[in-house]
Amino acid sequence: xxxxxxxxxxxxxxxxxxxxxxxxxxxxxxxxxxxxxxxxxxxxxxxxxxxxxxxxxxxxxxxxxxxxxxxxxxxxxxxxxxxxxxxxxxxxxxxxxxxxxxxxxxxxxxxxxxxxxxxxxxxxxxxxxxxxxxxxxxxxxxxxxxxxxxxxxxxxxxxxxxxxxxxxxxxxxxxxxxxxxxxxxxxxxxxxxxxxxxxxxxxxxxxxxxxxxxxxxxxxxxxxxxxxxxxxxxxxxxxxxxxxxxxxxxxxxxxxxxxxxxxxxxxxxxxxxxxxxxxxxxxxxxxxxxxxxxxxxxxxxxxxxxxxxxxxxxxxxxxxxxxxxxxxxxxxxxxxxxxxxxxxxxxx
Amino acid sequence: xxxxxxxxxxxxxxxxxxxxxxxxxxxxxxxxxxxxxxxxxxxxxxxxxxxxxxxxxxxxxxxxxxxxxxxxxxxxxxxxxxxxxxxxxxxxxxxxxxxxxxxxxxxxxxxxxxxxxxxxxxxxxxxxxxxxxxxxxxxxxxxxxxxxxxxxxxxxxxxxxxxxxxxxxxxxxxxxxxxxxxxxxxxxxxxxxxxxxxxxxxxxxxxxxxxxxxxxxxxxxxxxxxxxxxxxxxxxxxxxxxxxxxxxxxxxxxxxxxxxxxxxxxxxxxxxxxxxxxxxxxxxxxx
Numbered sequence: 099x100x101x102x103x104x105x106x107x108x109x110x111x112x113x114x115x116x117x118x119x120x121x122x123x124x125x126x127x128x129x130x131x132x133x134x135x136x137x138x139x140x141x142x143x144x145x146x147x148x149x150x151x152x153x154x155x156x157x158x159x160x161x162x163x164x165x166x167x168x169x170x171x172x173x174x175x176x177x178x179x180x181x182x183x184x185x186x187x188x189x190x191x192x193x194x195x196x197x198x199x200x201x202x203x204x205x206x207x208x209x210x211x212x213x214x215x216x217x218x219x220x221x222x223x224x225x226x227x228x229x230x231x232x233x234x235x236x237x238x239x240x241x242x243x244x245x246x247x248x249x250x251x252x253x254x255x256x257x258x259x260x261x262x263x264x265x266x267x268x269x270x271x272x273x274x275x276x277x278x279x280x281x282x283x284x285x286x287x288x289x290x291x292x293x294x295x296x297x298x299x300x301x302x303x304x305x306x307x308x309x310x311x312x313x314x315x316x317x318x319x320x321x322x323x324x325x326x327x328x329x330x331x332x333x334x335x336x337x338x339x340x341x342x343x344x345x346x347x348x349x350x351x352x353x354x355x356x357x358x359x360x361x362x363x364x365x366x367x368x369x370x371x372x373x374x375x376x377x378x379x380x381x382x383x384x385x386x387x388x389x390x391x392x393x394x395x396x397x398x399x400x401x402x403x404x405x406x407x408x409x410x411x412x413x414x415x416x417x418x419x420x421x422x423x424x425x426x427x428x429x430x431x432x433x434x435x436x437x438x439x440x441x442x443x444x445x446x
Numbered sequence: 447x448x449x450x451x452x453x454x455x456x457x458x459x460x461x462x463x464x465x466x467x468x469x470x471x472x473x474x475x476x477x478x479x480x481x482x483x484x485x486x487x488x489x490x491x492x493x494x495x496x497x498x499x500x501x502x503x504x505x506x507x508x509x510x511x512x513x514x515x516x517x518x519x520x521x522x523x524x525x526x527x528x529x530x531x532x533x534x535x536x537x538x539x540x541x542x543x544x545x546x547x548x549x550x551x552x553x554x555x556x557x558x559x560x561x562x563x564x565x566x567x568x569x570x571x572x573x574x575x576x577x578x579x580x581x582x583x584x585x586x587x588x589x590x591x592x593x594x595x596x597x598x599x600x601x602x603x604x605x606x607x608x609x610x611x612x613x614x615x616x617x618x619x620x621x622x623x624x625x626x627x628x629x630x631x632x633x634x635x636x637x638x639x640x641x642x643x644x645x646x647x648x649x650x651x652x653x654x655x656x657x658x659x660x661x662x663x664x665x666x667x668x669x670x671x672x673x674x675x676x677x678x679x680x681x682x683x684x685x686x687x688x689x690x691x692x693x694x695x696x697x698x699x700x701x702x703x704x705x706x707x708x709x710x711x712x713x714x715x716x717x718x719x720x721x722x723x724x725x726x727x728x729x730x731x732x733x
Binding site: 136147152172173174178179180182183185186188189190197200203204247251370 | 551628631632633634635638646647651653
């Protein structure tokens with residue numbers, strides 16, 4: 099029912115007046131892939147989505163769907179479905195009219211419209227809401243109607259612009275699992291814009307991290323989490339995010355303040371000032387970097403211990419049964435570390 | 447608590463009192479007009495009110511002076527007024543919904559200048575422009591008498607509408623500005639052209655604005671006297687009342703009946719406009 103399309107973005111640059119919203123983005127999104135565009139607000143991720151949709155035209159660069167260049171095609175000829183953050187349901191139209199709007203415009207036959215609406219509303223479990231108006235629906239229902247409207251025209255690509263951010267926290271977690279299941283069931287290529295790293299990790303096949311209009315890293319959630327290529331990526335992903343400390347590497351030894359820890363084999367040849375990054379989960383308390391307990395937060399099964407190392411705060415997640423007091427001297431031993439260049443902040 | 451409650455009630459009372467006092471002359475004047483139209487002579491005190499329907503009957507029969515045999519067709523005059531008012535309303539509504547949309551949503555060269563020009567134009571009183579507008583009228587007036595009558599309607603609608611357009615365009619621009627871009631983008635993604643989006647999505651969303659603009663323009667056309675008197679060959683209610691009020695044959699209660707007829711749309715307008723303007727779109731948009 100749905101054609102599967104590969105999207106290729108080549109050197110996409112977008113300027114609004116003097117402001118460079120996107121700067122030379124190269125990205126490939128595979129057939130049937132769920133790609134998350136992740137970044138803080140103002141990073142340009144929504145702009146990139148709107149460029150794929152055709153709402154904005156790139157200042158430079160080309161967009162390909164499979165092998166076809168769609169850069170100069172208007173949105174209606176790209177056959178994309180778009181779900182907006184505020185869902186943009188037409189308030190003066192009933193749910194049925196909202197969903198059939200794209201089909202009416204295409205002059206699809208009445209019987210065919212009925213069949214397609216039945217199919218998509220059944221799939222999204224909104225078949226009993228057809229006569230209502232948008233303001234009579236709950237947030238979750240409105241969101242389903244918006245998805246139905248995007249899917250009813252059988253788009254080649256499904257684009258989603260923070261569709262969950264208007265839902266309350268519990269519903270969001272429920273819907274994100276459903277949305278991922280739906281995408282896989284349809285096999286449709288999906289691009290999902292979010293600023294919520296947990297959402298991206300939970301749903302996406304691959305994540306593209308964007309900051310200040312630049313693509314910092316593209317990879318699977320595991321790659322992004324375990325091997326950030328840029329300090330920002332480490333600091334943006336994970337809750338709590340990656341810890342960073344300044345250090346000096348020399349012949350396989352890393353010096354942090356007064357303490358030293360051995361460097362793993364792959365970093366043996368590194369020499370000079372570096373930033374060391376490690377995840378709160380990947381730290382043992384024992385031998386290693388000296389610090390002082392700053393605060394302790396209990397989360398039930400585990401606890402987050404904030405340790406002050408040379409004036410910098412480091413968060414460590416340890417099992418809930420150990421007792422820590424404010425001011426305790428502890429030694430931290432990171433099990434897995436990533437080194438970043440002090441100047442460029444990229445991974446070494 | 448008690449203190450705050452009494453205070454607010456006091457100030458509220460003061461406001462209501464001010465409004466009542468300020469509107470007493472108006473209410474009095476209009477009541478006297480309406481009462482006089484149903485009276486044998488002009489109502490100036492309670493004793494002078496002697497009820498009759500004679501004035502209204504005479505008005506609709508077109509008997510202008512009680513004794514004289516001067517006949518006018520009041521229905522034709524009302525129709526003329528209606529043509530002018532509807533013409534102005536139609537013209538203003540069409541132009542302002544299109545121009546308001548363009549100024550709100552389209553990025554074209556000179557957009558800022560157009561907006562400033564609109565504000566400046568709005569500040570010009572219609573009387574100040576009338577000499578120039580009359581010159582244009584003289585230059586374009588056709589010679590054929592039938593055509594001339596038709597043309598005078600056309601011209602008065604155009605000229606009076608032009609006076610209303612700057613403010614209406616601003617008003618419509620404001621209504622369009624309030625609609626999130628996502629509605630428009632969504633329509634375009636769904637496959638609609640810009641004009642279809644305007645017609646099927648944007649217009650229904652600015653319905654309160656369209657109604658407000660149309661009503662204001664209708665009233666402006668209905669009430670206008672200077673432009674109608676200068677350009678229109680036929681009479682409207684405004685010019686009819688004006689020309690009769692000083693005539694030696696005129697029977698004032700009959701003119702009061704014409705005046706009441708002339709007032710009707712304004713009263714209806716305020717009843718409708720109040721509801722529409724206060725209501726807006728309730729709960730239609732989210733996010």
